[in-house]
Amino acid sequence: MNAIDFKITGVDANSRARRGKLITPHGVVQTPAFMPVGTKASVKALTPGHLEAAGTQILLSNTYHLHVRPGEDVIAEAGGLHSFMGWEKPILTDSGGFQVFSLAKLNKVDDAGVMFQSHVDGAKLFIGPKEATGIQEKLGADIIMAFDQCPPHDASRAEVEAATQRTIRWAGECRKHHSRNDQALFGIVQGGMFEDLRTACCRELSAMDFPGYAIGGVSVGEPKEDLHRIMEFTTPLLPEDKPRYLMGVGQPEDILVAVRAGVDLFDCVLPTRNARSGELYVAAGRMKIRNEKFKRDFTPVEKDCPCYLCSNFTRAYLRHLFISGELLAHTLATVHNVTFYHRLMSRLRAAIQSGRLGEEFGKKSGK
C-alpha cells in the first residue's frame, strides 16, 4: 500500500507543465501547489482558519526546529503534528538537513550524520538519516523528506560532489529506516550547479524508487540564471509519474519557470516573510505598503482579490497598522500574500487544464 497516490490529470502541449492530484492520508492536493511555511508548527501570524480561507491545501513544517523545540516526543504525545497545530489537512516536513547546515554550530559531520549545537540553547544534538527519519515518523506528516547535505552555492566542485554522494547514501539509509506506511518519504536531489552531478544524483535516487522527489540545493543564494538553469535541467530527469517538489522556491516568476519545467510542489518563506516587512504581492509586482503615498489611499491592496484584507480594509489602514507597529498588520498582510500565491497556483492549474498556459502566462512574465 502506498501512503500517497499521484495522478497526472492534464499536461501542457507547449511545455513540460502538468496538472495533478496528490492523494495523501489527510486529503487531496491539487497540483501544481504552493505550501506555506510553518517552520515551528505555525505559519507566522496566521490561524489555521486564515490558511483555509486563503486556499492552503498543504503546508510545510520543519524537523530541525521541532526537534529542538518542543521536541518530537511532545508532538507525538499530542497525537502528531496535525493534531498539535490544529491543521487536519496534509503536511510535509522538511528533514532538517538544510537547517542543520545553515543554522546550527556544527561540531562534526561524518557519514553517520551531524553533531551540532542547537541555535536556541547550545545543546549538543545529533541528527543523521536514521534520526531524521525517526523524528519525522514521530511528527507524523503525510510527506517526509530524506536527510540531505546541502552545500552552499559557492562550494567547490569537490565539496558538492562529496555532499551529493553523502546525500545519496543518506537517502538509502532513510529509506531503510522508514517504516510508517501512512507517510511518503521523498528523496532529495543535490548536485549544486553541476549538471553532471545532478544527473548522477537523479539516476541514483530514481533507482531507489521513492514515491516523490525534491530538487534541493537551489535558492541558496545562487544567481537567478543558475536557479533557472538547474531547475529546468533537473526536473525532466526525475520520474515522470512521481510528484516533483522544488525546495525553497520562490518568487512568482520562478514558480512559473518551474511549473513549465514540470514541478508540482513548492514552498517558500517569501510570501510570509515579505508580508511581515510590509511587502504585498500584487499583480503589478510588490507594493511597499509603508510608503507615504498610501497614507490616504482608501482602495484595497488589490482590487479583485477576495482575501480578508482586500475585502475589508484599505491600503491606508494597513499602512497605519504597519507604521503604528500593530500586530494585526502582520496577520492581514500575510493573509493577502498567501492568498496571492494560492490564487497564482490556481490560475496556473486552470491554464494547464484548459491548454492555455502559454497564452495566459506568456513566455517570460510571472503575471
Place this chain on the structure above:
Amino acid sequence: MNAIDFKITGVDANSRARRGKLITPHGVVQTPAFMPVGTKASVKALTPGHLEAAGTQILLSNTYHLHVRPGEDVIAEAGGLHSFMGWEKPILTDSGGFQVFSLAKLNKVDDAGVMFQSHVDGAKLFIGPKEATGIQEKLGADIIMAFDQCPPHDASRAEVEAATQRTIRWAGECRKHHSRNDQALFGIVQGGMFEDLRTACCRELSAMDFPGYAIGGVSVGEPKEDLHRIMEFTTPLLPEDKPRYLMGVGQPEDILVAVRAGVDLFDCVLPTRNARSGELYVAAGRMKIRNEKFKRDFTPVEKDCPCYLCSNFTRAYLRHLFISGELLAHTLATVHNVTFYHRLMSRLRAAIQSGRLGEEFGKKSGK
C-alpha cells in the same frame, strides 16, 4: 433627537446592579458590557472577525493616539473610524485627556488646554476641550468623551481640586462645541480619592445633562480599597437613567464590585495586554502559559470555553507558540482573554436578569 437611547431592563434586588440596553447608531449594546481596547484603531492581534466571534459588542479607541497618528483627517476621509478599521458595530473614543497627561511631554497646561509634544515624533501639539471634541467628531465614534484632566493618584488635595474644577469647565466647553447629533458626548467625573470632590463633580456634571457619565481618575495606581471605595461611592451619585462607564477597570473581581455598584460599561487593557505576555484568564484565576508544567498538557486552556483557542488547541501548543516567539501566540491568547471577559459580562447580565446575581456571584468572589 438623542444619538443614543438607554433602557434599563432589569435591576438586582440586593445590589444596585442593573441590566440595560444601550441603543447606538451602530447597534445595540447589552449592558453591563466590556469594551476591548483598540487604542490605535486595532485591538492588538485581533481581526474584527475574531472580535465578533469573541462576543464584542462595542470597542474603545483613543483620540490622542489617533490624532498623533494617522491624524483625524485621514480617518474622516476614510469615512470615519468604523469604516477605517472595518468595525461596523459601536465604538467609543476616549478623549485623550488621560494620554496627554500620562504619555506626552507637557509644555503648558492652562484653561484653554494642553500644549504638549507627541510621544512619537516630538511634534508640538495642542489639545483642549474644543480640539478634543473636534477630533472626536471627525473620528465619528458613537460615544465620545469630554476632555478631562486626570491627576495622578498621589496628587495633593489642592492639585486634585484644581484638576476637578478644570474638568468641569472643560466638560461645559465640550458640550458647547459638540455638534454631531449622531454621537453621544459623555461627561467624566474626576475628584481623585476625595469623596466631597467626587460629589461636587457629579452634581455639576449632572446639571449639564449629559447622555452618559464616566468615572475617571481611577485605575491610576491607587490601592485596591481606594478603587472600590471611590467607585462604590461615586456610581450612585450619577443619574439613574443614564449609562455609567467606569474607565480603565479592571480585573474581573473589580468589575463585579462595580456592576453591583451600578456600572454599565467597562474598558481595560488587561485582557489584551496580559494575553500578550502569556497570562490567560480562567475561572480559577490566571494561567501563566509559559510555565514548564504545560509542556505536555494536551487539554484546552479552559475546558468549557467556546473560544477559537480552547476549541482547537491545547495548553502545550499555546505554550510552544509563546516559547518559540510565534506571533500566533498573541492572537490565540487574546482571543481567549477577550472571550473570557465577554462571557463574564454575559453571565453577569443573565444573573441580574434572573435575580440570581447574589447566588451566582457570591458577595466577594469574581467568579
